[in-house]
Amino acid sequence: MAGADDFPPITGARLIVAGLVLALTNFMVVLDTTIANVSVPHIAGSLGISSSQGTWIITSYAVAEAICVPLTGWLAGRFGAVRTFTWGVIGFGAFSILCGLSVSLPMLVVCRIGQGLCGGPLMPLTQTLLLRIFPKEQHGQAMGLWAMTTVVAPILGPILGGTISDSWSWHWIFFINIPVAIVCTIGAGRLLRQVETKVQAMGIDLIGLMLLVLWIGALQIMLDIGREHDWFADATIVWLAIVAAIGCAVFVAWELTDRRPVVDLRVFRHRGFTVAVLALAFTYGTFFASAVLIPQWLQATMGYTATNAGYVTAFSGVGAVIMAPVVARLVNRVDPRGLVCFGIAWLGFTALLRVHWTSGSDFWTLAIPQMLQGIGMPFFFIPVTTIALGAVAPGETASAAGVMSFLRTMAGAIGTAISTTDFANQTTVARSEIVARMHTDATATALQNNGFSLEQVRLAVERTVNQESAALAINHVFLVSAIIFALSAMLIWAARRPRRPVEAGAAH
Known part of the structure; x- marks a missing residue:
């Protein structure tokens, strides 16, 4: 849509403010993909549900977003990019209020679905409008601004979610969107009207x-x-x-x-696109599942507060911010398949580091693998887009990007559901095996001699068994994750090297 119509250029301070409005909107939407991760135990306790049921709060948003992303092009063509963007922000803010006011799991899930449906088009539209308002020679800086919000938001999400849940209430992880939505709605109405795209009657x-x-x-x-x-x-x-x-x-x-x-599946006829998307789905689904599972494990069995669990998981973003500029320079100089293979293999290596986590692991033992993981993320996320979109015809780029976003988001939701189920099942198996081999008589006697009652002894033993069985289960999940990463790293070599460069901002 960029450059499709003639319009008076936005310049000076208005251009800077308009760019910040779009970047802030993208930040708000991306933030909501991770801010609830560490707050699930708080929400589960407040609503009287299990932690596994609490993951619906995360997956419902992701699935709704996945459904709506492919519709972005149609919505923008039918109603105009700026109008679609403005109403998307208004809807996102309204559903954020309803999420914060939710008093039951069904109500919260329905409102999260509403958030996802309104937020789905906002990521690609912020890209489109940034490219539309900035001159072509400044597209690189515009996409740099957009990329920074995309990278920083998931880092701050767990920290903000944990701090807010511990210090105030989980409701405020949704209420904080309200002032941002108001500012962005007013900014879009005042600054972006003149860059509205042409509206045309379009069937669906x-x-x-x-x-x-x-x-x-x-x-x-x-x-x-x-x-x-x-x-x-x-x-x-x-x-x-x-x-x-x-x-x-x-x-x-x-x-x-x-x-x-509504979803152009014909792009799968291109081998490079199909292979890259498969590698993306398996890798992102496995990566996102760990981002959901680790905070739950830390809070449920390791005694971490939501704030400290957020600090542990947020370390993955530090390495990503450092390495992203390096990878951006390498993409056009090195075979991107090699970069993707290295990035996924690195993620597998960091998964193996977590296989040795125990119930006695300290903060840095948990945080360092997260930081190392962040180093590999740009090597995977940036060049896999180049491989996928470089394999399709220029006229199919928008459709291919929509399909990629759809499958990436679905992979995250499915990976979360599968990993939480596997974790729960492995915890049960480990608990049964530990109990079958336990000899607690000597321990019970020693504790009772030190003044513990029989009930206190039983509670102490049960707590220890629960901690150890959960640690063994998380080890199993990361071992399986390492295997999936290894297979995905090899899979990418079945793709051809991209035939053409991909414009900045082509992917959602």
């Missing part, structure tokens, strides 16, 4: 959209409630699986034959 693939919502919704509900319902031993899970499988098959068939599909 309504059947494809309904099929998309149907099979993704069924799949995500199945993954989220599967463990509580003993998976396929429950008829509800079986029916959800059938609906998801049939819905997905019909959706793929429909989208491949419709003239104006």
Whole structure:
């Protein structure tokens, strides 16, 4: 959309303020993907639900965002980019208020879905509008501003979420969006009206959209409630699986034959795109799952506050900020497949470091692998976009970027659901094995001789068993993660080297 129409240029202080409004909006939306991660135990305790049910708060937002991202182009073409952006910010702010006022899990999940639907188009639209208002010679700086908000927001998310939940209340992790949304709405109305894009009557693939919502919704509900319902031993899970499988098959068939599909699946005919997206999905799903699981483990069994858990997880962003400029310079000089392979392999190496975590690990033993992980992230995230979008025709770049964003977000949601289930199952297995081999008589006698009652002895033993079984379970999850990273690192070599450079801001 950039440069499609003639309009009076925005210059001087107005241009700087307009750029900051767009960057701040992107920061707010990206922040909400991680700010709730460390707050799940607080929310679960407040609403009287389990921590595994609490992950719905994270996955519901991610899935709603995934559904709405492919619709960004249609929304902008039908209603105008600035108008879509403005109403998206207003909706995001309104649903943030409702999230903070939620008194039950269903209400909070519904409001998080609303946040995701309104926030989904905002990331790509902030890119589009930044490229539209800044002169071409300043596109690099504009995308640098956008990239910094995208990198910094996930770093600050866990810290802000933990500090707010511990110091005030979890409700405020949503209420803090309100002043930002108000400022950005006013700024967009005053500064961006003149760069509105042309509006045209556009049809929508309504059947494809309904099929998309149907099979993704069924799949995500199945993954989220599967463990509580003993998976396929429950008829509800079986029916959800059938609906998801049939819905997905019909959706793929429909989208491949419709003239104006809501999700253009034809881009998968390009081998480089398909391989890069598969590597992205497996790697991002595994990475995002650990970002959700680690704070829960630290708070549930290691005695960490939400604030300290946020500090541990946020260290992954430090290395990413340092290495991002280096990788940006290397992308056009080195085979990006080598950079991606190194980045994913590095993530696998840091996963192996976590395999040796114990219930007695100190703060830095936990934080250093997080920091090292951040070094590898830019080596993966930046060049994989070059490989994927460089493989498709220039006219397909927007569609391909939408499909990438959709699958990346879905991979994060699915990875979270699978990893939390596997963690819970492995905790149960480890607990059973520990209990079967325990000989506590001598310990119980020694504790009782030191003044402990029998009930206190039992509680102490139970706490120790719970801590050790959770530590063994988290070790297992990261061992599996390392294997997935290793396979993904090798997979990227099945892609061809990109045939053409990719413009800054092409990916969502």
